[in-house]
Amino acid sequence: MIRFENDYAEGAHRKILQKILETNEEQTPGYGTDVHCENARAFIRKACDTADADIHFLVGGTQTNATVIASILRPHQGIVAAITGHIAIHETGAIEATGHKVLTLPSDDGKIQAEQVQALYAAHWNDAAHEHIVQPGMVYISHPTENGTTYSKAKLEELSAICRKYNLPLFLDGARLGYGLASKNSDLTLVDIARLCDVFYIGGTKVGALFGEAVVIVNDSLKKDFRYLMKQRGGLLAKGRLLGIQFETLFEAGLYEKISYHAVELAMRIRQAFVEKGVSLRYDSMTNQQFPILSKEAITLLSEKYAFSLWEPFNDTHTVVRFCTSWATKKEHVEMLIEDIHKVNLQSVGVPSSQ
Template identity: 50%
Template structure:
């Protein structure tokens, strides 16, 4: 069985394992104060072009989301998300467990728009309701779509005008930035978000996400929040070494590009067979719509998610490629299709 189920089925890129082994017996400060973590932070701040940013490394995406949101909001404040947002569907109520309501709206191909955000803000008018304070978006989105620069500029401008924080979940940021349809850079995220994170877990790292806090208001005492939420690792070097390896020579982008190329090959082969897609296939997550009998046949040889029913005869599945996806696996899938 070959898996297109997710982009974290494999372990880590060999260069990361090599770096971890080579530094294994060195003695360093704990809790992310080691020289590797410090250097990784400086490299990321340089790529974001914001020397005043704070960079913090945590283990996973749900942990990053709940720490950022709970640290940024007062008890009566809420966060706005698309219905498909990861914090709304796939985090076991983690945000609600911190005491904050998620105001959900129906997105457009998984994306928020200014009009959708405005609806929520204008609905919450007094102290008898929660007060929206943060906007949460993902890039790529949970259904594989992308935010373009103009969309992000419009959302960020609205947030600034209306005293809202903009938080971008970058679990699959590598795929977003390396998409053929992308026009955003890390530097753009340094000026068009209050906080975002760079996903390592789904792009070649063993574990790890890099939280980048651009807004100085959100930087105060952030390590206290990390410690309270169990995210301040004694062996923080494990995360810092990985992000240093990913960013010192742009390995991060090379790995994401490979994942996208494999997804592109899948997309082209599926289109040649005459099948369409649930959403525009522009990243390493694609959602082909196939006859149910074809899906049943493919499921005997490949792992993937059955995403949603389209009609009585067809359904959408999710295919995900990774930094380690083998081209022969893609070729075999298309032949079996």
């Protein structure tokens, strides 16, 4: 079975393992105060062109989302997110468990628009009974989104402008950030993100690391006491060096960028194969996740050799599935898959490949 199920099926990039091995006997202080964490912070600050950003390393995405959000909001405030946002549906209510409502905005593609935030904000403050309603307190987006879609620089600038106008911190979940940055249909850079967001994180778990997310706090007013929040929420890793070592390796010499491009390039080849066969794609993803709409028969046939996810029903006969590539995906596996895509009869449903 060749697996395209997700982007966390393997361990870590061999350079990371090698560095963990090499440094294993070093004695370092705990909780992220070691020299590897310091190195990693310096490399990331440089990559983001933000000399003053605070950088913290956490283990996983749900933990990171809950910690960042709980650190910023007051009790009566909620976080605005797309209805498809990870925090809205796939974290077992981790945000609510910190006491905060997720204020969802409709979205077909996983993204939200500046106008939606503006309208929600206006609706809240125009309501005479606004004190009876959760106050919008910050905004959450992901890039790429859970559907593989990406923000353009222009769109993020609009969103950022509205957020700053209304004093709503803008938080970008970058669990798959590398794959977004490597996408050909997004002109957003890490430097843009650091300029336009108040806080964001750079995902390691899905992009070459064993685990780890690097939180970058750009807005000074959000920096205070963040390490207390990390500890309280179980996110201050005793052997913090492990996080430092991983991000040090990923950001020292462009490894993060390089392996992200690898994954996206292979995903584009899979995409092209489906498109050539007339298969529609549910989301216009130019990142490492592809969402072809397949007939049950096609799914059965492809499932013989390949593992992939059933994403959501499309209609009575067709289902949206997900193929993921990652830093670890082997070129020969993709070539085999493409060959099989061409062999199999993939009934299209006639939906345009770009939404």
